[in-house]
Amino acid sequence: MSVTETNPPAERGAFLDGFLRLMSDPMGAIGVVLVTLLVLSAVFAGVLSPYDPAAIDVPSKLQAPSWEHWLGTDQLGRDVLSRALYGGQIALSVALISTALAVGFGVILGMIAGFGPKWLDNPIVLAFDTVRAYPVIILALAVGPIFGAGLNTVIGILVVTSVPYYGRIVRTSVIAASKADYVEALMAMGMSRARILARHILPNIIGPILILASMDIPVFIAAEAGLSFLGVGVKPPQSSWGLILDDGYKFIRQTYWLVIAGSVPLITATLGFTFLGEALRDTFDPKLRRGV
Numbered sequence: 001m002s003v004t005e006t007n008p009p010a011e012r013g014a015f016l017d018g019f020l021r022l023m024s025d026p027m028g029a030i031g032v033v034l035v036t037l038l039v040l041s042a043v044f045a046g047v048l049s050p051y052d053p054a055a056i057d058v059p060s061k062l063q064a065p066s067w068e069h070w071l072g073t074d075q076l077g078r079d080v081l082s083r084a085l086y087g088g089q090i091a092l093s094v095a096l097i098s099t100a101l102a103v104g105f106g107v108i109l110g111m112i113a114g115f116g117p118k119w120l121d122n123p124i125v126l127a128f129d130t131v132r133a134y135p136v137i138i139l140a141l142a143v144g145p146i147f148g149a150g151l152n153t154v155i156g157i158l159v160v161t162s163v164p165y166y167g168r169i170v171r172t173s174v175i176a177a178s179k180a181d182y183v184e185a186l187m188a189m190g191m192s193r194a195r196i197l198a199r200h201i202l203p204n205i206i207g208p209i210l211i212l213a214s215m216d217i218p219v220f221i222a223a224e225a226g227l228s229f230l231g232v233g234v235k236p237p238q239s240s241w242g243l244i245l246d247d248g249y250k251f252i253r254q255t256y257w258l259v260i261a262g263s264v265p266l267i268t269a270t271l272g273f274t275f276l277g278e279a280l281r282d283t284f285d286p287k288l289r290r291g292v
Contacts, residue, residue, distance in 0.1 A: 021283045022279050022280065022283045025279045025282065025283070027275045027278055027279050028275065028276065028278075028279025028280070028282075028283065030271075030272075030275050031271075031272050031273070031274070031275030031276030031277075031278075031279055032276060033272075034268055034269075034271060034272025034275070034276075035272040035273060035276050037268075037272075038088060038092070038265070038268065038269055038272060039092065041085055041088050042085070042088035042089045042091075042092045043089075045082075045085040045086050045088060045089055048085055049079075049081070049082035049085050049086065050069075050070075050079060050081065050082060051069075051078075051079035051081075051082045052082065053078060053079065053082040053083040053085075053086045053237075053239045054078065054236075054237035054239075055078060055079070056076045056077055056078060057073070057076075057077030057078070058076060058077050059077065060073050060077040061073060061074070061075050061076060061077040062074070062075055062251065062254055062255055063077075064255075064257065065257050069081065071084065071257050071260075071261045072255065072257040072258070072261075074244075074247050074251075074255075074258060075247060075250075075251055080244065080257060080258060080261045081261070082239075083239040083243075083244060083261075084239075084241065084244060084261045084262070084265055086238075086239040087239045087240045087241045087243070087244060087262075087265065088241075088265060090151070090224070090234055090238065090239065090240050090241075091221045091224055091225065091240070091241055091265070091269065092221070093151075094151065094154055094155055094158070094220060094221070094224040095217045095218075095220035095221045095224065096217070097155055098154075098155050098158040098159050098162065098220045099162075099213050099216060099217055099220060101155070101159045102158070102159045102162035102163050102165075102166055102213075103166050103209060103210070103213050105159065105163045105166075105167075106162070106163045106164070106165065106166025106167040106169075106170060107166065107167075107170050107202070107206070107209065109124055109128075109163065109167045109170075110166065110167040110168065110169065110170025110171040110173075110174060111170060111171075111174050111197050111201070111202070112124065113125060113167065113171045113174075114170065114171040114172070114173070114174030114175045114178065115174050115175075115178050115193055115196075115197055115201065116193070121171075124167070124171075125168075125171070127164070128163075128164035128167050128168055129164070131160060131161060131163070131164050132161075132164045132165070134161070136157065136158070136161045136223060137226065137227075137230070139157060139160075139161060140154075140157045140227050140230070140232045141230065141232065143157060144157070144227070144231075144232035149231060149232050149233060149234070149235050150233075150234070150235060151233075151234060151238075153232065153233070154223075154224055154227050154228075154232070154233045154234070157227070157232075158220055158223055158224070162216070162220075166209065166212075166213075169209065169212070170205065170209060173205040173208075173209075174197070174201055174205065177201045177204060177205060178201065182200070183196060183200065183201070186200065208281075211277060211280050211281045212277075214273065214276060214277040214280055215273065215274060215277030215278070215281070216277075217269075217273045217277075218269055218270040218272075218273040218274055221266065221269050221270070221273075222266060222270065224240070224242065225240065225241045225242035225245065225262075225266055226242060227242065228240040228241075228242030228243050228246070229242040229243070229245050229246045229249075230242075231246075241262045241263075241265050241266055242262070243262075244258055244261050244262035245258070245259065245262035245263065247262075248260075248261075248262055
């Protein structure tokens with residue numbers, strides 16, 4: 001039997017074994033359940049939402065939770081449950097897109113800095129340090145009014161401020177990997193730097209980077225909610241957990257359900273993705289696995 005015939009079953013067996021180990025960890029199982037519930041509620045928000053999240057019904061404003069409105073209504077009479085469900089779509093979309101772009105650009109720039117021409121290393125590292133010197137919120141408040149509030153602005157701010165984080169990690173990993181004997185042998189054989197990076201170094205460093213990215217998803221979700229709360233992110237009539245919290249803050253004396261509806265999804269997302277990321281790290285990275 002050829003190698004090509006035996007590899008796929010072996011890969012599937014390794015994946016299944018990793019998944020079973022993940023689910024055997026209580027933290028991993030809780031993370032999988034919470035993340036699955038969040039993703040399903042966001043994907044099927046149109047089916048699960050009892051009302052149009054942007055539908056205004058002023059006579060029904062600030063109603064307490066009831067059988068008609070499970071999480072009550074806001075100051076414009078909009079159904080809070082529907083807005084929370086659609087807010088999950090915004091949160092996950094921003095988090096996943098921002099994470100993918102930040103990791104992509106960070107990996108590219110980190111590999112160039114760590115294994116590219118020496119004259120490029122210092123400018124790239126200087127750019128990383130310059131961007132990282134500004135806190136996300138301060139940069140958002142400075143840049144937001146220039147470009148205007150909206151999803152594109154939020155994603156741009158999160159990507160720009162996160163690329164240096166991944167870039168520095170990749171740069172350090174690439175520098176360490178480039179000193180390996182097999183890399184020096186490949187270079188001595190005349191293999192191009194780009195090919196060495198793509199075929200030999202990147203596969204060895206991308207796993208831990210992706211695990212770190214999964215643990216940073218709740219950070220992006222919280223950042224989007226925070227920016228929307230401050231008026232830099234999503235704008236009405238779009239729904240966001242940050243906007244729901246903002247409404248709850250403004251009407252805190254008359255309502256309690258708005259704060260709950262905005263904070264519980266954030267807490268759930270943070271716990272779910274954090275537990276899942278920790279369990280993935282322990283399951284798929286033997287060097288960091290607990291008890292080793």
